[in-house]
Amino acid sequence: MEHFSVIILAAGNGTRMKSSLPKVMHKLSGKPLIGWTIESISDLNPDVIIVVLAAKRSSSSTIKEYLSNSNVNNIDFVYQNDQFGSAHAVMQAEVKLKNYDGCILIINGDVPLFDNSVLLSLMKNNKKTNSSVTILSSKVKNPFGYGRIIKKNGFLERIVEEKDANLSEKRINEINSGVYCFDKNLWKAISIIKPNNIKNEYYLTDAISIIKGFGKNISLVTSKHEIKGINNRIELLQAELLLKTKKINNLLDNGVTIIDSLSVYISIDAKIGVDTVIYPGVFIDINVSISKNCIIKGASYIINSKIGSGSIISYSYIENAIIKKNVTIGPFSHIRHGSIINNNVKIGNFSETKKTILGKNSKISHLSYIGDAKIGENVNVGAGTITCNYDGKKKYITTIGSKSFIGSNVNLIAPVKIGDEVLIAAGSTITNDVPSHKFVIARTKQKIKNRKNL
């Protein structure tokens, strides 16, 4: 493949979003719009990706920070002082690519592409047809707001923007998708563009007819799918729904039962195994994998977590945790970061775990907080047990050996170690380590007195 570089336009005001967050940082299926664009192109190994940001907008730094933390490392930034239009934005990248002889792909940062094969076909087409520019068009049901493709004798002639289009042009439903492949004639064309339009902006789209005027070939690749830009929150929602439908159909096709597709949210990257049933009200956020034969019930939220086969999660909140096989959680429990819940564990209602390893077959059935703990196998943690892990400054560890039985309402004052097969009496406050095979009781003795002597 011919070598190429990319310019991503992300300096626009995004006025229509009515937001203090830059438009390209708004999320689609958990990932900022610009993240979608960057990921789809980085797989194709461009020489450099130049992102155009607004110089005067402080929120540009959030885009820069996000991209700098991504695992794509050939990203460079240029700045546009004032937002005079898409061609003016491209002009800011000229210093970097003036003498570049590969393809220059230009992508509007608000056009999340879900399939990068269109970029390859743009570049191939540009070469095959010996063109100086190939644009990606798309046929859409509602072309309102987009630049329309104007053809003459079936060939691309120019692009006209919505605000500058006449009535018959407005009826055209083939639009400019905002993705282009140029050769270096781009720079000459851009220097000629004038803001002769209703918005008084330098339109990148004018480069097409200008290049044609140079006597060069201009051409078009039409996408098989609708490619939409996102300018406002309605379009963001529509894109979200489109992705969600695609994801849900894919899961259904692969053996997952979803009882009510309208009331669930499932991130595009979720992995879900066969015969798992997703009940109404479930929210599966990014980076979740759920194995086969699981049941995920009502108003559960799961993010950055793995769930092993045969597990049942009801009305619970699970974040950054690993849950192994045949585990039952909930209703109404909170499994927090660093929790590793091993096979056959049962965590019942109103319990919380954090940075805790729970051994096989152990149970925390009711109303407990277990944090910074290592708990062995076959342990029963009684109702209301608390690991008192924090002294206001530091966190401390609680260890409990296998087959121990922690009675109800026990306070374990960490750091503390409880051995194997220990029995702790209900209501105890344990401040010292307890060796294996012991019974421990640490509560005041009950006294019964006559009321009149009190």
Ligand code: UD1
């Ligand atoms: C643009 C196209 C239109 C196309 C549509 C596809 C132009 C003139 N029109 O319209 O033909 O159908 O995209 O989605 O390009 N930007 C800057 N600096 C600026 C202005 C814009 O960086 O001064 C960036 C924006 O951040 C955005 C892109 O350029 O990523 C396009 O700008 P936008 O205002 O969204 O153009 P549209 O009206 O959507």
Ligand code: CA
């Ligand atoms: Ca746009």
